Amino acid sequence: MKYFAGEYDVAVIGAGHAGIEAALAAARLGCKTAVFTINMDAVGNCPCNPSIGGTAKGHLVREIDALGGEMGKTADECFLQSRMLNRGKGPAVHSLRAQIDRRKYSTVMKHKLELQKNLELRQAEIVEIEKTEDGYDLTTRMLAVFHCKTVVIATGTYLGGRIFVGEVSYESGPDGIFPASFLGASLKKLGLPLRRFKTGTPARVLRNSIDYTDLEVQKGDEPPQPFSYETESLGENKVDCYISWTNDETKQIILENIHRSPLYAGKIEGIGPRYCPSFEDKIMRFKDKPRHQLFIEPCGLDTEEMYLQGMSSSLPEEVQLKFYHTIKGLENCVIMRPAYAIEYDCVDPTAMLATLEFKDFPNLFGAGQFNGSSGYEEAAAQGLVAGINAALKVLGKSPLIL
Incomplete structure (x- = not known):
């Protein structure tokens, strides 16, 4: 009642x-x-x-x-x-x-x-x-x-x-x-007047399963600059980020499995907001590109999760494992949270x-x-x-x- x-x-x-x-x-x-x-x-x-x-x-x-x-x-x-x-x-x-x-x-x-x-x-x-x-x-x-x-x-x-x-x-x-x-x-x-949109997010991987040997290190600015005009000082940067690249093998796995992407199989009816393309969407739109950049970023100080910026996907979990493992530094990465797409009103x-x-x-x-x-x-x-x-x-x- x-x-x-x-x-x-x-x-x-x-x-x-x-x-x-x-x-x-x-x-x-x-x-x-x-x-x-x-x-x-x-x-x-x-x-x-x-x-x-x-x-x-x-x-x-x-x-x-x-x-x-x-x-x-x-x-x-x-x-x-x-x-x-x-x-x-x-x-x-x-x-x-x-x-x-x-x-x-x-x-x-x-x-x-x-x-x-x-x-x-x-x-x-x-x-x-x-x-x-x-x-x-x-x-x-x-x-x-x-x-x-x-x-x-x-x-x-x-x-x-x-x-x-x-x-x-x-x-x-x-x-x-x-x-x-x-x-x-x-x-x-x-x-x-409602409509459907979709967006997505990449996998999170275990920090110690990444090989950092040949990755490009991306450090913060010194001194770091705050967003707020009321913040007097941020202190020092606490973490590094890393850069890697996809390759022809990554691209081939995506192309072989594109029919299993819900976006391309017609299961997702929503369109994407601007600036949120999935990785398979990048591959399909820019087939001439030999490689794509990705950033490996920490999610926090008290977690071992690392975020793979630029690698959003809705492909099946086993396909995600395959294409992530083709990338330098991620050959043996352990996926803690798989990538997914989400559709919403x-x-x-x-x-x-x-x-x-x-x-x-x-x-x-x-x-x-x-x-x-x-x-x-x-x-x-x-x-x-x-x-x-x-x-x-x-x-x-x-x-x-x-």
């Missing part, structure tokens, strides 16, 4: 990078705010690369920081290595990138939400959104009903999430966490205003991968804008349009 559980000025659905910034912004502007997440241990999770910033992204982190957001400060607190990319080009494209401790980042962000005045962090799956005269009613899977003046949807890749590894597929959010299985149907009933962003409020649904906002974005930084930037505008709507003030 449903029961009334409370009311908020601003409710944020999802506590990923978009949801965090939206919730903090709304609370800091004085609104009574709640952020709902399926799993509180996944607040600020980095299910893909263990880094913040990079080309076209580092700029966004700086802008988030300038507007009072939290991503840059937390990246500085959790940094392992910092590098300014594109130094060989003009200053307009210099872009800061920080390798971070992904577990620490999640822990620090969760604690910041817990400490924030006017903000409540709640573990609950929102399964239904209903329009009311003065806002929206949110129903949880436990049948609690919350009345909210404004709502920010920041569901990431959880909404109708489905994992693909070769011929295997199953309902799931990233990193084996439960998906949001019911909210999508409610949003369609409400009238939102998102919305047509042309249905929104520049404030990220829906044109046909006043007081309802969207942010991050729910809007079809790509990457932690773009999600956080959109979350900040959506959270600020949701709060300004409640306060009866003019919107922020950048």
Whole structure:
């Protein structure tokens, strides 16, 4: 039986990078705010690369920081290595990138939400959104009903999430966490124009199973540069990253097994957001290229997982083992987590205003991968804008349009 559980000025659905910034912004502007997440241990999770910033992204982190957001400060607190990319080009494209401790980042962000005045962090799956005269009613899977003046949807890749590894597929959010299985149907009933997107992530491999002998070492800048203008010093870089290359044998294995990729077998109906191609997609698009670069990066100081940036895949697990083992340094690598693709529901962003409020649904906002974005930084930037505008709507003030 449903029961009334409370009311908020601003409710944020999802506590990923978009949801965090939206919730903090709304609370800091004085609104009574709640952020709902399926799993509180996944607040600020980095299910893909263990880094913040990079080309076209580092700029966004700086802008988030300038507007009072939290991503840059937390990246500085959790940094392992910092590098300014594109130094060989003009200053307009210099872009800061920080390798971070992904577990620490999640822990620090969760604690910041817990400490924030006017903000409540709640573990609950929102399964239904209903329009009311003065806002929206949110129903949880436990049948609690919350009345909210404004709502920010920041569901990431959880909404109708489905994992693909070769011929295997199953309902799931990233990193084996439960998906949001019911909210999508409610949003369609409400009238939102949903569509399917897909993205993916590479395998994680055991650190001591890598042969570093002939790998190119990639060190951080000295002194390392922080993201936040409030960070006085980062200290020293704590880790090195490494570079390797694929070869003709890698390429041949991909081509022989391309029919087993769910993307090419027609099992994945979603298209990919920009900048997130799978490795098999690179091979098919650039068949003339003899090799592709990959980066081997640590996921944290207290884990032996290494991330293979540039090697995202949805091929079967045994095919992944074969092609990873053709790469210099990875000949005997042990896969701790296989690569996978994930398909999820998102919305047509042309249905929104520049404030990220829906044109046909006043007081309802969207942010991050729910809007079809790509990457932690773009999600956080959109979350900040959506959270600020949701709060300004409640306060009866003019919107922020950048």
